[in-house]
Amino acid sequence: MVGMPENAALSVGDLVELDLTGIAHGGVGVARHEGRVVFVADAIPGERVRARITEARKKSFARAATVEVLDPSEDRRPHIWPEAGLERDPAERPGGAEFGHIALPRQRALKAEVLTDALRRFGGLGTDALRDLGGGVLQVESLPGDAEAEAPGLDGTTHTSAPGLGYRTRVRLHVDPETGEVGPYAARSRRVIRTASLPLAVEEIGWIAPLDEAISEAEAVDLVSPSADDPRMLVSYPGERRRAGADDPVRESVGGREFLVRAGGFWQVHREAPVTLFEAVRDAILELAGSDRFDPGAANLDLYGGAGLLAAAVAEAAGPGLRITTVESDPGATDDAAENLADLVGALTVTARVDRHLAELRAAAAPVRERLRRGTVVLDPPRSGAGGEVCAGLGEVAPANIVYVACDPVALARDTATLRELGYTPVSLRALDLFPHTHHFETLAVFLRD
Ligand SMILES: C[S@@+](CC[C@H](N)C(=O)[O-])C[C@H]1O[C@@H](n2cnc3c(N)ncnc32)[C@H](O)[C@@H]1O
Structure with a gap:
């Protein structure tokens, strides 16, 4: 490539040597090739790699996948999913464990970098605000059982346990339309990849996963392993309105409290996530109550409430x-x-889109609006975030506090900017590693009305 002009065109299939200088949202490394940004899969910042260009349509950036590491990071590990390792052609590697080649503490450090960068660039938060929010440097906390630790073996020697594996209680697999073979998609593709194992899934999912079967005419397979019930498989067929078994209730146990959830409904994925988020929201409410900012009798809201997990957490704090x-x-x-909230006399459950519900609340009678102003909102939107319209609705309803549970750092950062414009200040932030070996994580941010 020596002597080529600046921004020389890259083509799919080209092999290039790249120095990784950073990490981008989505879990890909960032490098530059003759002025053009290249997002590189399966690399670690600080490494020099040989990578194959996989996408080069855009002028401003290209995408590549690592095929060989020339100068490895000390945080490089054998991939936790053998089929996703560098030995395979990038197009044949299953997606869904894009950090599986990185030591867990470094994975969390990279996630913290992504969060800090997003809050700075899209949330408008400066260095001081970020430091105050995280109580120093922002950290991503591991869940019980996921810290990378040396555990003493039975014979007195030490061995490294397998932290960060066997945690997913929900897994979606896809079906190859031609062969009926079942497996995950390859990264950034709709190609179904055969795999012998699902290392991120709980053991019970391994028992029932149809990894060596063919299911003709099906589209997708959801594997569900509730904490207090038998595992089950839901098969989706094209054109079908409702999957067989999707409405069957399954039992989930969260810190001794039982929840009933439809097998096909939303439930937090990591086996420790429900209890971790329950406790994090409960503690955030206790903290607000400790500074006289929480009013149990106000019109409190659990927006994007699912099966009521976080409303129950508020109830545990509030009484x-x-x-x-x-x-x-x-x-x-x-x-x-x-x-799930039947024992809570003051709980009401509403089926509505959050934007529409907020529009109705804005038109409510003065005494209701006054109770809403004194209230606390728990906000747990899907990956796209609450968005401008819902934030604007919140700005008009104007609750005293917002406890925002976010699964996408950039969406959270954008909503943070909007909420700040509407008179809310973020006062605390916790980031939780609910998805080890992937680039995903959860953030809990508390905002107070000025
Ligand atoms: C991230 S989940 C949170 C569920 C619940 N808070 C929990 O922790 O189990 C988001 C929920 O929002 C619901 N949802 C998605 N878009 C919505 C919208 N526009 N209005 C209301 N609910 C929505 C989904 O059905 C899902 O149950």
């Missing part, structure tokens, strides 16, 4: 006098929430 309304667009999940 039996709590008034709270969960708002959720899936009617099945609302029914589950009604069941």
Whole structure:
């Protein structure tokens, strides 16, 4: 490549040597090739790699996948999923464990970098604000059982346990339309990849996963392993309105409390995620209550409430006098929430889109609006975030506090900018590694009305 002009065109299939200088949202490394940004899969910042160009349509950037590491990071590990290792052609590697070649502490450091960068660039937060929020440097916390630790073996020697594996209680696999073979998609592709194992899934999912079978005419297979119930498989067929078994109730146990959830409904994926988020939201409410900012009798809201997990967490902090309304667009999940919150006299469950519900609340009578102003909102939107319209709706309803549970750092950062414009200040932030060996993580941010 020596002597080529600046921005020389890269073509799919080209092999290039790249120095990784950073990490981008989505879990890909960042490098430059003759002025053009290249997003590189399966690399680690600081490494020099040989990579194959996989996408070169855009002028401003290209994509590549690592095929050989020339100068490895000390944090490089054998991939936790053998089929996703560098020995395979990039197009044949299953997606879904894009950090599986990185030591867990470094994975978390990279996630913290992505969060800090997003809050700075899209959230408008400066260095001081970020330091105050994270209580120093922002850290991504591991969940119980996931810290990379040396555990003493039975014979007195030490061995490294397998942290960060066997945690997913929900797994979606896809079906090859031609062969009926079942497996995950390859990264950034709709190609079904055969795999012998699912290392991120709980053991029970391994028992039932149809990895060496063919299911003709099906589209996808969801594997569900509830914490207090038998594992099950839901098969989707094209054109079908409702999957067989999707509405069957399954039992989930969260810190001794039981929740009923439809097998096909939303539930937090990591086996420790429900209890971790329950406790994180409960503690955030206790903290607000400790500074007299939480009013259990106000019109409190659990927006994007699912089966009522986080409303129950608020109730644990607030006690039996709590008034709270969960708002959720899936009617099945609302029914589950009604069941799960039945012991809470002041709980109401509503099936509605959050934007529409907020529009209705804005038009409510003055005493209701006053109760909403004194209230606390728990906000747990899907990956796209709450977005401008919902944030604007919140700005008008103007609750005293917002406890935002976010699964996408950039969406959170954008919503942070909007909420700040509407008079809210973020006062605390916790990041939780709910998805080891992937680039995903969860953030809990508390905002106070100025
Ligand atoms: C990230 S989940 C959170 C569920 C619940 N808070 C929990 O922790 O189990 C997001 C939920 O929002 C619901 N949802 C998605 N878009 C929505 C919308 N526009 N309005 C209301 N609910 C929505 C989904 O059905 C899903 O249950």
